[in-house]
Amino acid sequence: MYSNWPDLFARALLETLEMTAAAGAIAFVAGLPLGLILVATAPGGIRELRWLNRILGAIVNAFRAVPFIVLLVALIPLTRLIAGTSIGTEAAIVPLAIGATPYYARIAEVSLRDVDYGLIEAVKSMGGSRWTIVREVLVPEALPGLLAGFTVTIVTMIGASAMAGAIGAGGLGDLAIRYGYQRFNTGIMVGVVIVLIALVSIVQFGGDRLARRFDHR
Amino acid sequence: MSCCMDWWDPETAAFAENIPCSDCVRVEGDFVLRRPSIPGGAVVRVGNVSKSFGRVTALKDVTFEVQRGEILGIIGRSGAGKSTLIRCLNGLEKPGRGRVEILGQDIVPLPERRLQLVRQRIGMIFQHFNLLSAKTVAENVALPLKIAGVPWRERDFRVQDLLALVGLSDKASVYPSKLSGGQKQRVGIARALAAEPALLLCDEATSALDPETTSSILALLRDINRRLGLTIVLITHEMNVVRTVADRVIVLDQGRIVEEGDVWRVFTAPEADLTQRLIGGQTNELPSAIRSGLRNEWRRGTDLVLRLQLSGSAAENPVLAQLTRDLEVLPVVLDASVQRVQDHALASFTVAFRDPGEPLARRIGEYLASRVSRLEVLGYVQQLA
Ligand SMILES: Nc1ncnc2c1ncn2[C@@H]1O[C@H](COP(=O)(O)OP(=O)(O)OP(=O)(O)O)[C@@H](O)[C@H]1O
Ligand SMILES: [Mg+2]
Numbered sequence: 001m002y003s004n005w006p007d008l009f010a011r012a013l014l015e016t017l018e019m020t021a022a023a024g025a026i027a028f029v030a031g032l033p034l035g036l037i038l039v040a041t042a043p044g045g046i047r048e049l050r051w052l053n054r055i056l057g058a059i060v061n062a063f064r065a066v067p068f069i070v071l072l073v074a075l076i077p078l079t080r081l082i083a084g085t086s087i088g089t090e091a092a093i094v095p096l097a098i099g100a101t102p103y104y105a106r107i108a109e110v111s112l113r114d115v116d117y118g119l120i121e122a123v124k125s126m127g128g129s130r131w132t133i134v135r136e137v138l139v140p141e142a143l144p145g146l147l148a149g150f151t152v153t154i155v156t157m158i159g160a161s162a163m164a165g166a167i168g169a170g171g172l173g174d175l176a177i178r179y180g181y182q183r184f185n186t187g188i189m190v191g192v193v194i195v196l197i198a199l200v201s202i203v204q205f206g207g208d209r210l211a212r213r214f215d216h217r
Numbered sequence: 218m219s220c221c222m223d224w225w226d227p228e229t230a231a232f233a234e235n236i237p238c239s240d241c242v243r244v245e246g247d248f249v250l251r252r253p254s255i256p257g258g259a260v261v262r263v264g265n266v267s268k269s270f271g272r273v274t275a276l277k278d279v280t281f282e283v284q285r286g287e288i289l290g291i292i293g294r295s296g297a298g299k300s301t302l303i304r305c306l307n308g309l310e311k312p313g314r315g316r317v318e319i320l321g322q323d324i325v326p327l328p329e330r331r332l333q334l335v336r337q338r339i340g341m342i343f344q345h346f347n348l349l350s351a352k353t354v355a356e357n358v359a360l361p362l363k364i365a366g367v368p369w370r371e372r373d374f375r376v377q378d379l380l381a382l383v384g385l386s387d388k389a390s391v392y393p394s395k396l397s398g399g400q401k402q403r404v405g406i407a408r409a410l411a412a413e414p415a416l417l418l419c420d421e422a423t424s425a426l427d428p429e430t431t432s433s434i435l436a437l438l439r440d441i442n443r444r445l446g447l448t449i450v451l452i453t454h455e456m457n458v459v460r461t462v463a464d465r466v467i468v469l470d471q472g473r474i475v476e477e478g479d480v481w482r483v484f485t486a487p488e489a490d491l492t493q494r495l496i497g498g499q500t501n502e503l504p505s506a507i508r509s510g511l512r513n514e515w516r517r518g519t520d521l522v523l524r525l526q527l528s529g530s531a532a533e534n535p536v537l538a539q540l541t542r543d544l545e546v547l548p549v550v551l552d553a554s555v556q557r558v559q560d561h562a563l564a565s566f567t568v569a570f571r572d573p574g575e576p577l578a579r580r581i582g583e584y585l586a587s588r589v590s591r592l593e594v595l596g597y598v599q600q601l602a
Binding site: 116118119121122123124125126127128129132136137140141143214216217 | 307309330333334335336337338339341343345347348349350351352360361363364365392393394408412418
């Protein structure tokens, strides 16, 4: 057991990376449009549609209100439907992505809403369509915020993925709980914490740099 | 590139491409020179436009025209409805009632998609510039061309021309945050001109700039107007802006037009109270010591204070010298200025007469009334030093 601990760590790290990367990608691809729709359909938005705004807002709130561990269990039937199984790393991607999407949508919404309305008016006055406004104004102008928000989402997901151990997803969190907590192996526990701190620091550092690169304000 | 009219054919109410009108000529291959006058005249025709926001009436029965090649200034105090009015001209705001014709076409009932095509040929510049921070100067200027579907190679050339026009060729790849206010507005102007607009709208375009930068931006607008024959509507709360660049001025007060006319006429003979007050701040002010001592009736030992204005050719007459000779009085000049508005001279003097006594005061008044454009008896003041 002790002899192969580097293997154990490597596998757990890889599983964590796989879960957060896959679910993070889905959360970005689904959350950004959701955030855009929330901003566009809000009162005073570029495509005001109050009923849609209310419905989407309520759904997003509902998902955000449910603790992730509950979501994980509640989504088991859906996970089985999509992933074919409800156990393992791949299966954990489904609830992680579903939990992170509304989370990121809200963060994206805040960044997008902060874009100066004068810029939207300027492009409108050039004859730009709504799609042009989204492509040339909203997304590029909010990009630093969108990237910073995505970093926050990824960091939160690294934490949340630990809970996915409950459905046998593996990963660093699972390692810490099974070996460190349940078998009183303090060495592994501390090791996991150090790896997590390093991982989060790298993600945060990279995210900050990226956000700054696109910030010309 | 394209002819000034090819985007809109009022006859068939359709958009046509590359059919030059009789007023445009091709020079140097691709370039099209726009001639200032096109039959049919008005670029903008606003008819009985009213607009309310809830209980606030922003515009009330506004009617006016803007001729091709003209610079129209719209002036008014804060909340007069200037922004609302100019936003009606490109459909950013829909009037509650009335017509807004652009090149003969009422844009009020147009659906959004058609409105976008109209807006592609109406440039607009803003008080706070509204440049996209994530795009370079060149990308900002190219955006209207991108929207109009101009291929990128052609865009590049045009952007270079435009940046040269506004004197910012060396800033093409810089981000707007690195520019001064005046430079930002120059980029705004280049961007507004990119799609060869038939009309340029300026919403308080110089209000965020210092006086010197303001003059340089106004000179640029005037130059563009002269060279391209571009029609410009600009709104402002500064009389000075109107005086410097506009041909004609509309004075807006609480959503209504209270005065309209050629700038020199409005300046030399303002009719509405508001206009007089707006101009009043511009012409000479009395020293406060004199103003506070002014009384309405003459008493022994007080001086008569008059303000007189001479406009047009009258400004060249030596009226004060003649007065001195004919009535043998000695006017003391308290303040004097000569301004030129559209090549019309406007001279204005504030003068005092030493203890004239009532009969002489009356004779001075009568003498001047027939010789100056405007005479104002300010009152009597205790013997000046
Ligand atoms: N979107 C809006 N909703 C409600 N009221 C509005 C709106 N836009 C303008 N108003 C009101 O309409 C009136 C005219 O406003 P407008 O912005 O046209 O004035 P303005 O002449 O441009 O003033 P300023 O010099 O301060 O820019 C004001 O009373 C303003 O409060
Ligand atoms: Mg305004």
